Amino acid sequence: MSITHIIKNLSENNWNNQKNDYSQLQSKNPRINLVTNPAELRANDIVDWGNCGKEFDFLPTPLSVKSTNGLSLKLSSLGTFLRLTEGSGIKGNFTSGDELLFLEFADSAITIDFATPIFGIGTQIQRAFFGAFTGIIEAFDRSGKSLGKFSVSGKSNSSTPFIGVVSETANISRITLYVPENGGYGFTINGLSIVTQLEQPTLPSNLFLFNKNRSVSTTFNIFQYNN
Structure with a gap:
Protein backbone atom coordinates (compact mmCIF):
# COMPACT_ATOMS: atom_id res chain seq x y z
CA MET A 1 0.00 0.00 0.00
CA ARG A 31 -23.58 23.14 22.60
CA ILE A 32 -25.20 25.57 20.19
CA ASN A 33 -23.61 28.83 19.08
CA LEU A 34 -24.62 32.05 17.38
CA VAL A 35 -23.18 32.59 13.89
CA THR A 36 -23.04 36.10 12.42
CA ASN A 37 -20.75 35.41 9.46
CA PRO A 38 -22.20 33.19 6.68
CA ALA A 39 -18.74 31.87 5.79
CA GLU A 40 -18.34 30.48 9.32
CA LEU A 41 -21.61 28.54 9.04
CA ARG A 42 -20.13 26.35 6.25
CA ALA A 43 -23.56 25.58 4.84
CA ASN A 44 -23.99 22.75 2.35
CA ASP A 45 -27.63 23.38 1.39
CA ILE A 46 -29.87 26.37 0.67
CA VAL A 47 -33.49 27.43 0.31
CA ASP A 48 -34.05 29.87 -2.55
CA TRP A 49 -37.31 31.83 -2.20
CA GLY A 50 -37.27 32.37 -5.95
CA ASN A 51 -38.46 28.77 -6.25
CA CYS A 52 -41.58 29.55 -4.22
CA GLY A 53 -43.17 32.00 -6.62
CA LYS A 54 -42.80 35.15 -8.69
CA GLU A 55 -42.14 38.55 -7.20
CA PHE A 56 -45.21 40.04 -5.48
CA ASP A 57 -46.83 36.61 -5.13
CA PHE A 58 -48.62 36.06 -1.83
CA LEU A 59 -47.62 32.71 -0.37
CA PRO A 60 -49.76 30.49 1.87
CA THR A 61 -49.05 29.87 5.52
CA PRO A 62 -48.09 27.28 6.48
CA LEU A 63 -45.72 27.24 3.52
CA SER A 64 -44.09 23.95 2.52
CA VAL A 65 -40.77 24.22 0.65
CA LYS A 66 -37.80 22.04 -0.26
CA SER A 67 -34.13 22.93 -0.13
CA THR A 68 -31.83 22.46 -3.10
CA ASN A 69 -30.82 19.03 -1.75
CA GLY A 70 -34.40 17.94 -1.03
CA LEU A 71 -34.82 18.75 2.68
CA SER A 72 -38.49 19.46 3.49
CA LEU A 73 -39.30 22.57 5.55
CA LYS A 74 -42.56 24.08 6.77
CA LEU A 75 -42.84 27.81 7.49
CA SER A 76 -45.68 29.25 9.53
CA SER A 77 -46.63 32.65 10.93
CA LEU A 78 -49.64 34.69 12.03
CA GLY A 79 -48.87 37.08 9.18
CA THR A 80 -48.83 36.80 5.38
CA PHE A 81 -45.79 35.86 3.31
CA LEU A 82 -44.93 37.93 0.23
CA ARG A 83 -42.21 37.20 -2.34
CA LEU A 84 -39.99 40.20 -3.08
CA THR A 85 -36.68 40.86 -4.87
CA GLU A 86 -34.02 43.27 -3.63
CA GLY A 87 -33.73 46.32 -5.89
CA SER A 88 -37.15 45.76 -7.43
CA GLY A 89 -40.07 45.29 -5.06
CA ILE A 90 -37.95 46.36 -2.13
CA LYS A 91 -34.93 48.63 -1.80
CA GLY A 92 -33.32 47.43 1.38
CA ASN A 93 -29.76 46.47 2.19
CA PHE A 94 -29.67 42.95 0.79
CA THR A 95 -27.54 42.12 -2.24
CA SER A 96 -29.17 43.35 -5.44
CA GLY A 97 -31.22 40.57 -6.99
CA ASP A 98 -31.62 38.58 -3.75
CA GLU A 99 -34.87 36.63 -3.69
CA LEU A 100 -36.59 37.54 -0.43
CA LEU A 101 -39.41 36.42 1.84
CA PHE A 102 -41.34 39.25 3.48
CA LEU A 103 -43.54 38.68 6.52
CA GLU A 104 -46.01 41.37 5.59
CA PHE A 105 -47.37 43.81 8.18
CA ALA A 106 -47.53 41.49 11.14
CA ASP A 107 -46.19 41.48 14.68
CA SER A 108 -45.33 37.80 14.55
CA ALA A 109 -42.43 35.36 14.31
CA ILE A 110 -41.54 33.08 11.42
CA THR A 111 -41.42 29.47 12.59
CA ILE A 112 -39.50 26.96 10.46
CA ASP A 113 -39.85 23.21 11.05
CA PHE A 114 -37.44 20.69 9.48
CA ALA A 115 -38.50 17.21 8.41
CA THR A 116 -35.01 15.99 9.36
CA PRO A 117 -33.00 17.63 12.19
CA ILE A 118 -30.09 19.77 11.04
CA PHE A 119 -26.78 21.04 12.43
CA GLY A 120 -27.25 24.70 11.60
CA ILE A 121 -29.07 27.43 9.71
CA GLY A 122 -28.74 31.14 8.99
CA THR A 123 -30.16 34.04 7.00
CA GLN A 124 -29.92 37.79 6.68
CA ILE A 125 -32.71 39.74 8.36
CA GLN A 126 -34.09 43.28 8.11
CA ARG A 127 -36.91 45.17 9.75
CA ALA A 128 -39.51 46.46 7.28
CA PHE A 129 -39.30 50.03 8.61
CA PHE A 130 -36.38 52.43 9.00
CA GLY A 131 -34.37 52.47 12.19
CA ALA A 132 -32.44 50.25 14.56
CA PHE A 133 -33.76 46.77 15.22
CA THR A 134 -32.96 43.47 16.89
CA GLY A 135 -33.07 40.16 15.07
CA ILE A 136 -33.79 37.15 17.29
CA ILE A 137 -33.34 33.46 16.51
CA GLU A 138 -34.27 30.56 18.77
CA ALA A 139 -33.62 26.88 18.06
CA PHE A 140 -35.57 23.88 19.37
CA ASP A 141 -35.04 20.13 19.41
CA ARG A 142 -37.52 17.45 18.33
CA SER A 143 -39.28 17.51 21.71
CA GLY A 144 -39.77 21.29 21.58
CA LYS A 145 -37.06 22.07 24.12
CA SER A 146 -35.21 25.33 23.49
CA LEU A 147 -31.57 24.79 22.55
CA GLY A 148 -30.67 28.46 22.71
CA LYS A 149 -31.85 31.98 21.91
CA PHE A 150 -29.63 34.65 20.35
CA SER A 151 -29.88 38.17 18.97
CA VAL A 152 -28.09 40.50 16.56
CA SER A 153 -28.39 44.25 16.04
CA GLY A 154 -29.09 45.99 12.75
CA LYS A 155 -30.28 49.21 11.19
CA SER A 156 -32.75 49.02 8.35
CA ASN A 157 -31.33 51.92 6.36
CA SER A 158 -27.75 50.64 6.51
CA SER A 159 -27.41 46.94 7.42
CA THR A 160 -28.94 43.50 7.11
CA PRO A 161 -27.14 41.37 9.70
CA PHE A 162 -26.65 37.65 9.26
CA ILE A 163 -28.18 35.61 12.06
CA GLY A 164 -27.69 31.89 12.43
CA VAL A 165 -27.05 29.02 14.80
CA VAL A 166 -24.89 25.91 14.63
CA SER A 167 -24.99 22.89 16.93
CA GLU A 168 -22.50 20.14 17.74
CA THR A 169 -25.08 17.52 16.77
CA ALA A 170 -27.91 17.38 14.25
CA ASN A 171 -30.60 18.21 16.80
CA ILE A 172 -32.21 21.40 15.42
CA SER A 173 -35.79 20.53 14.44
CA ARG A 174 -37.29 24.02 14.58
CA ILE A 175 -36.25 27.65 14.67
CA THR A 176 -38.12 30.90 15.15
CA LEU A 177 -37.09 34.28 13.71
CA TYR A 178 -38.45 37.51 15.15
CA VAL A 179 -37.90 41.28 15.18
CA PRO A 180 -39.47 42.71 18.36
CA GLU A 181 -39.28 46.33 17.12
CA ASN A 182 -41.12 45.65 13.86
CA GLY A 183 -44.16 47.55 15.17
CA GLY A 184 -46.52 45.55 13.02
CA TYR A 185 -44.63 46.34 9.80
CA GLY A 186 -43.08 42.89 9.58
CA PHE A 187 -39.57 41.91 8.50
CA THR A 188 -37.72 40.37 5.58
CA ILE A 189 -35.23 37.51 5.22
CA ASN A 190 -33.17 36.31 2.28
CA GLY A 191 -32.40 32.68 1.35
CA LEU A 192 -31.73 30.13 4.07
CA SER A 193 -28.23 28.65 4.44
CA ILE A 194 -28.45 25.18 5.97
CA VAL A 195 -25.95 22.73 7.47
CA THR A 196 -27.14 19.12 7.11
CA GLN A 197 -23.79 17.40 7.64
CA LEU A 198 -20.45 18.10 9.26
CA GLU A 199 -17.57 19.09 7.04
CA GLN A 200 -14.66 16.66 7.30
CA PRO A 201 -11.45 18.57 8.02
CA THR A 202 -8.70 18.34 5.43
CA LEU A 203 -5.25 17.04 6.25
CA PRO A 204 -2.76 19.91 6.77
CA SER A 205 -0.42 20.26 3.81
CA ASN A 206 2.66 20.26 6.06
CA LEU A 207 1.69 17.17 8.06
CA PHE A 208 4.31 15.02 6.35
CA LEU A 209 7.68 16.01 4.98
CA PHE A 210 9.41 13.82 2.39
CA ASN A 211 13.04 13.64 1.33
CA LYS A 212 14.27 13.08 -2.21
CA ASN A 213 14.04 9.29 -1.78
CA ARG A 214 10.29 9.69 -0.93
CA SER A 215 10.73 8.20 2.55
CA VAL A 216 9.08 9.86 5.49
CA SER A 217 11.54 12.13 7.23
CA THR A 218 9.19 13.75 9.73
CA THR A 219 5.86 12.78 11.29
CA PHE A 220 3.71 14.76 13.70
CA ASN A 221 2.68 12.14 16.29
CA ILE A 222 0.54 10.25 13.76
CA PHE A 223 2.70 7.17 13.16
CA GLN A 224 6.30 6.18 12.74
CA TYR A 225 7.39 4.84 9.37
CA ASN A 226 10.62 2.87 9.00
CA ASN A 227 12.32 1.57 5.88
Whole structure:
Protein backbone atom coordinates (compact mmCIF):
# COMPACT_ATOMS: atom_id res chain seq x y z
CA MET A 1 0.00 0.00 0.00
CA SER A 2 1.39 3.41 -0.92
CA ILE A 3 2.18 6.01 1.73
CA THR A 4 -0.55 8.23 0.23
CA HIS A 5 -3.18 5.54 0.90
CA ILE A 6 -1.85 4.99 4.42
CA ILE A 7 -2.16 8.70 5.19
CA LYS A 8 -5.65 8.89 3.68
CA ASN A 9 -6.90 5.83 5.58
CA LEU A 10 -5.45 6.99 8.88
CA SER A 11 -6.94 10.46 8.44
CA GLU A 12 -10.41 9.12 7.61
CA ASN A 13 -10.37 6.52 10.41
CA ASN A 14 -9.16 9.08 12.93
CA TRP A 15 -11.87 11.53 11.86
CA ASN A 16 -14.63 8.90 12.05
CA ASN A 17 -13.49 7.73 15.49
CA GLN A 18 -13.25 11.27 16.82
CA LYS A 19 -16.66 12.17 15.38
CA ASN A 20 -18.33 9.13 16.98
CA ASP A 21 -16.67 9.72 20.35
CA TYR A 22 -17.48 13.43 20.18
CA SER A 23 -21.14 12.81 19.34
CA GLN A 24 -21.50 10.41 22.28
CA LEU A 25 -19.92 12.87 24.69
CA GLN A 26 -22.06 15.77 23.52
CA SER A 27 -25.38 13.97 22.94
CA LYS A 28 -26.68 14.71 26.44
CA ASN A 29 -25.83 18.39 26.42
CA PRO A 30 -24.82 19.59 22.94
CA ARG A 31 -23.58 23.14 22.60
CA ILE A 32 -25.20 25.57 20.19
CA ASN A 33 -23.61 28.83 19.08
CA LEU A 34 -24.62 32.05 17.38
CA VAL A 35 -23.18 32.59 13.89
CA THR A 36 -23.04 36.10 12.42
CA ASN A 37 -20.75 35.41 9.46
CA PRO A 38 -22.20 33.19 6.68
CA ALA A 39 -18.74 31.87 5.79
CA GLU A 40 -18.34 30.48 9.32
CA LEU A 41 -21.61 28.54 9.04
CA ARG A 42 -20.13 26.35 6.25
CA ALA A 43 -23.56 25.58 4.84
CA ASN A 44 -23.99 22.75 2.35
CA ASP A 45 -27.63 23.38 1.39
CA ILE A 46 -29.87 26.37 0.67
CA VAL A 47 -33.49 27.43 0.31
CA ASP A 48 -34.05 29.87 -2.55
CA TRP A 49 -37.31 31.83 -2.20
CA GLY A 50 -37.27 32.37 -5.95
CA ASN A 51 -38.46 28.77 -6.25
CA CYS A 52 -41.58 29.55 -4.22
CA GLY A 53 -43.17 32.00 -6.62
CA LYS A 54 -42.80 35.15 -8.69
CA GLU A 55 -42.14 38.55 -7.20
CA PHE A 56 -45.21 40.04 -5.48
CA ASP A 57 -46.83 36.61 -5.13
CA PHE A 58 -48.62 36.06 -1.83
CA LEU A 59 -47.62 32.71 -0.37
CA PRO A 60 -49.76 30.49 1.87
CA THR A 61 -49.05 29.87 5.52
CA PRO A 62 -48.09 27.28 6.48
CA LEU A 63 -45.72 27.24 3.52
CA SER A 64 -44.09 23.95 2.52
CA VAL A 65 -40.77 24.22 0.65
CA LYS A 66 -37.80 22.04 -0.26
CA SER A 67 -34.13 22.93 -0.13
CA THR A 68 -31.83 22.46 -3.10
CA ASN A 69 -30.82 19.03 -1.75
CA GLY A 70 -34.40 17.94 -1.03
CA LEU A 71 -34.82 18.75 2.68
CA SER A 72 -38.49 19.46 3.49
CA LEU A 73 -39.30 22.57 5.55
CA LYS A 74 -42.56 24.08 6.77
CA LEU A 75 -42.84 27.81 7.49
CA SER A 76 -45.68 29.25 9.53
CA SER A 77 -46.63 32.65 10.93
CA LEU A 78 -49.64 34.69 12.03
CA GLY A 79 -48.87 37.08 9.18
CA THR A 80 -48.83 36.80 5.38
CA PHE A 81 -45.79 35.86 3.31
CA LEU A 82 -44.93 37.93 0.23
CA ARG A 83 -42.21 37.20 -2.34
CA LEU A 84 -39.99 40.20 -3.08
CA THR A 85 -36.68 40.86 -4.87
CA GLU A 86 -34.02 43.27 -3.63
CA GLY A 87 -33.73 46.32 -5.89
CA SER A 88 -37.15 45.76 -7.43
CA GLY A 89 -40.07 45.29 -5.06
CA ILE A 90 -37.95 46.36 -2.13
CA LYS A 91 -34.93 48.63 -1.80
CA GLY A 92 -33.32 47.43 1.38
CA ASN A 93 -29.76 46.47 2.19
CA PHE A 94 -29.67 42.95 0.79
CA THR A 95 -27.54 42.12 -2.24
CA SER A 96 -29.17 43.35 -5.44
CA GLY A 97 -31.22 40.57 -6.99
CA ASP A 98 -31.62 38.58 -3.75
CA GLU A 99 -34.87 36.63 -3.69
CA LEU A 100 -36.59 37.54 -0.43
CA LEU A 101 -39.41 36.42 1.84
CA PHE A 102 -41.34 39.25 3.48
CA LEU A 103 -43.54 38.68 6.52
CA GLU A 104 -46.01 41.37 5.59
CA PHE A 105 -47.37 43.81 8.18
CA ALA A 106 -47.53 41.49 11.14
CA ASP A 107 -46.19 41.48 14.68
CA SER A 108 -45.33 37.80 14.55
CA ALA A 109 -42.43 35.36 14.31
CA ILE A 110 -41.54 33.08 11.42
CA THR A 111 -41.42 29.47 12.59
CA ILE A 112 -39.50 26.96 10.46
CA ASP A 113 -39.85 23.21 11.05
CA PHE A 114 -37.44 20.69 9.48
CA ALA A 115 -38.50 17.21 8.41
CA THR A 116 -35.01 15.99 9.36
CA PRO A 117 -33.00 17.63 12.19
CA ILE A 118 -30.09 19.77 11.04
CA PHE A 119 -26.78 21.04 12.43
CA GLY A 120 -27.25 24.70 11.60
CA ILE A 121 -29.07 27.43 9.71
CA GLY A 122 -28.74 31.14 8.99
CA THR A 123 -30.16 34.04 7.00
CA GLN A 124 -29.92 37.79 6.68
CA ILE A 125 -32.71 39.74 8.36
CA GLN A 126 -34.09 43.28 8.11
CA ARG A 127 -36.91 45.17 9.75
CA ALA A 128 -39.51 46.46 7.28
CA PHE A 129 -39.30 50.03 8.61
CA PHE A 130 -36.38 52.43 9.00
CA GLY A 131 -34.37 52.47 12.19
CA ALA A 132 -32.44 50.25 14.56
CA PHE A 133 -33.76 46.77 15.22
CA THR A 134 -32.96 43.47 16.89
CA GLY A 135 -33.07 40.16 15.07
CA ILE A 136 -33.79 37.15 17.29
CA ILE A 137 -33.34 33.46 16.51
CA GLU A 138 -34.27 30.56 18.77
CA ALA A 139 -33.62 26.88 18.06
CA PHE A 140 -35.57 23.88 19.37
CA ASP A 141 -35.04 20.13 19.41
CA ARG A 142 -37.52 17.45 18.33
CA SER A 143 -39.28 17.51 21.71
CA GLY A 144 -39.77 21.29 21.58
CA LYS A 145 -37.06 22.07 24.12
CA SER A 146 -35.21 25.33 23.49
CA LEU A 147 -31.57 24.79 22.55
CA GLY A 148 -30.67 28.46 22.71
CA LYS A 149 -31.85 31.98 21.91
CA PHE A 150 -29.63 34.65 20.35
CA SER A 151 -29.88 38.17 18.97
CA VAL A 152 -28.09 40.50 16.56
CA SER A 153 -28.39 44.25 16.04
CA GLY A 154 -29.09 45.99 12.75
CA LYS A 155 -30.28 49.21 11.19
CA SER A 156 -32.75 49.02 8.35
CA ASN A 157 -31.33 51.92 6.36
CA SER A 158 -27.75 50.64 6.51
CA SER A 159 -27.41 46.94 7.42
CA THR A 160 -28.94 43.50 7.11
CA PRO A 161 -27.14 41.37 9.70
CA PHE A 162 -26.65 37.65 9.26
CA ILE A 163 -28.18 35.61 12.06
CA GLY A 164 -27.69 31.89 12.43
CA VAL A 165 -27.05 29.02 14.80
CA VAL A 166 -24.89 25.91 14.63
CA SER A 167 -24.99 22.89 16.93
CA GLU A 168 -22.50 20.14 17.74
CA THR A 169 -25.08 17.52 16.77
CA ALA A 170 -27.91 17.38 14.25
CA ASN A 171 -30.60 18.21 16.80
CA ILE A 172 -32.21 21.40 15.42
CA SER A 173 -35.79 20.53 14.44
CA ARG A 174 -37.29 24.02 14.58
CA ILE A 175 -36.25 27.65 14.67
CA THR A 176 -38.12 30.90 15.15
CA LEU A 177 -37.09 34.28 13.71
CA TYR A 178 -38.45 37.51 15.15
CA VAL A 179 -37.90 41.28 15.18
CA PRO A 180 -39.47 42.71 18.36
CA GLU A 181 -39.28 46.33 17.12
CA ASN A 182 -41.12 45.65 13.86
CA GLY A 183 -44.16 47.55 15.17
CA GLY A 184 -46.52 45.55 13.02
CA TYR A 185 -44.63 46.34 9.80
CA GLY A 186 -43.08 42.89 9.58
CA PHE A 187 -39.57 41.91 8.50
CA THR A 188 -37.72 40.37 5.58
CA ILE A 189 -35.23 37.51 5.22
CA ASN A 190 -33.17 36.31 2.28
CA GLY A 191 -32.40 32.68 1.35
CA LEU A 192 -31.73 30.13 4.07
CA SER A 193 -28.23 28.65 4.44
CA ILE A 194 -28.45 25.18 5.97
CA VAL A 195 -25.95 22.73 7.47
CA THR A 196 -27.14 19.12 7.11
CA GLN A 197 -23.79 17.40 7.64
CA LEU A 198 -20.45 18.10 9.26
CA GLU A 199 -17.57 19.09 7.04
CA GLN A 200 -14.66 16.66 7.30
CA PRO A 201 -11.45 18.57 8.02
CA THR A 202 -8.70 18.34 5.43
CA LEU A 203 -5.25 17.04 6.25
CA PRO A 204 -2.76 19.91 6.77
CA SER A 205 -0.42 20.26 3.81
CA ASN A 206 2.66 20.26 6.06
CA LEU A 207 1.69 17.17 8.06
CA PHE A 208 4.31 15.02 6.35
CA LEU A 209 7.68 16.01 4.98
CA PHE A 210 9.41 13.82 2.39
CA ASN A 211 13.04 13.64 1.33
CA LYS A 212 14.27 13.08 -2.21
CA ASN A 213 14.04 9.29 -1.78
CA ARG A 214 10.29 9.69 -0.93
CA SER A 215 10.73 8.20 2.55
CA VAL A 216 9.08 9.86 5.49
CA SER A 217 11.54 12.13 7.23
CA THR A 218 9.19 13.75 9.73
CA THR A 219 5.86 12.78 11.29
CA PHE A 220 3.71 14.76 13.70
CA ASN A 221 2.68 12.14 16.29
CA ILE A 222 0.54 10.25 13.76
CA PHE A 223 2.70 7.17 13.16
CA GLN A 224 6.30 6.18 12.74
CA TYR A 225 7.39 4.84 9.37
CA ASN A 226 10.62 2.87 9.00
CA ASN A 227 12.32 1.57 5.88
